[in-house]
Amino acid sequence: MKKILLFIFLLSLVFAQGKKPNWVEKRPNTSAFYHGIGVVPKSGTTQEYLQRSKDAALNDIAQQITVSIDASQISKLSEKLDEFKEEYQSAVQTSTKADLEGVEPVDTWESDDQYWVYFRLDIAEYKKRQAEKLRKATALSLDFFTKAKTFEKANNIGDALQSYIQALAAVEKFLGETLEVQFNDTKIFLGNEIFTSLQSILNQIELKAKNPKVDAQVGKPLRQPLEVVVNNASTAVPIQNFPMKFTFIRGSGDIIPSARTDKNGTALTQIAKVIAADKLQLIKADADPAALLGQSTSPVLEMLIKGLTLPSTRFTLNVVSLSIVFETDEMLMGTKLVIPRIEPMLKNTLSSQGFSFVDDASKANIMISVKSNGRDGGEYSGMYTVYVDANISVVDLNSGEEVYKTSFNNVKGISINYDKAGMKAYDEIGVSLQKTVIPKILEQIKK
16 A cells, blocks of 8 residues: 555656646546546645545445445345345445455546546456455355254254354355355355345244343442343253343443353343433343354444344333432521522432432432522622522432532622522522533432
């Protein structure tokens, strides 16, 4: 790549801002080559826009190659995959661009604000290389397919599934081809057979949630793991080392997203914290066949797996909100406020986040203490000033730990009398509560 970029740079020195070449005016259209033209604004460093122009030209070539993918052939593999054929084509195009070989730089040209580069790829040479890649990929895929059939006959579902996935991965970029091969003295269409066999074996896998309904609390970890048992549906034999993925489909929380079954066919996950306040939350446990390839799973294969119907099960979380008790002492000029100002502001926001309130501290999870007082700031020209000081403390009653505290000092309010001046000062505190204090309280009590 460095040599290509150097070549482009040297060409640009020779042809910079010279006469506009024909290929800029009119796109080349010779049948022997794929032509790629990249044009980008001259922004950033020279190295950056050289790279962007090269990427654009290669993408241009990749589009011409993958535009010939037979969409009807993709649809034959799976009706469900038909929904994703455009995404599949895009994923193959990206992969094709990354794997292009034999591309040659032809020319460059630049104006005051644009940089142009011209690449081409010999079609005959490209097709020759692709034919060899297809031959090798088909042979490898057929080998995995044969192993998968052997595992399946032995009722070894786990290894059969892995071999089918490996067979699919080997030909993932060639599924627009018919892939006709000889298998056990019979001609088969390999891509179709892999998909059919994969779906058939996935249909034999049964997932059951051991504890489908679980009680949970906002901001707290789940006390017990979520467990899924994976069996062969026809024999009830546990399937070992089977990959699973877990996702919230309603609500949210910090969940371990993947797991594998143990020797008893059991996979489990943990929820470190329930985040959402929804009273009913759902977690879906799916088979994760792509994980059988480890870190080597490509975007193309992930797209193909969307065309499969995967076994799954669900968990229901019955979520109870955290309960809060308030201990408030809000005063103005030494007299307790008949109607508190800070407590209602806190309650209003916290209730919208799913928290409930109790009067008995023994039944609460959280205690919020509010102590405040407004003091005389003097009078001038008929206008009265009050300064309010306030302290807010949040204590986790389960641990006894103070998880948050803050204070306000000398918050000023001015009005026509002390009462109204005091309320203005309290309202100023209210603005800060909404902007900074309440988000920090929520962050701490949901930890």
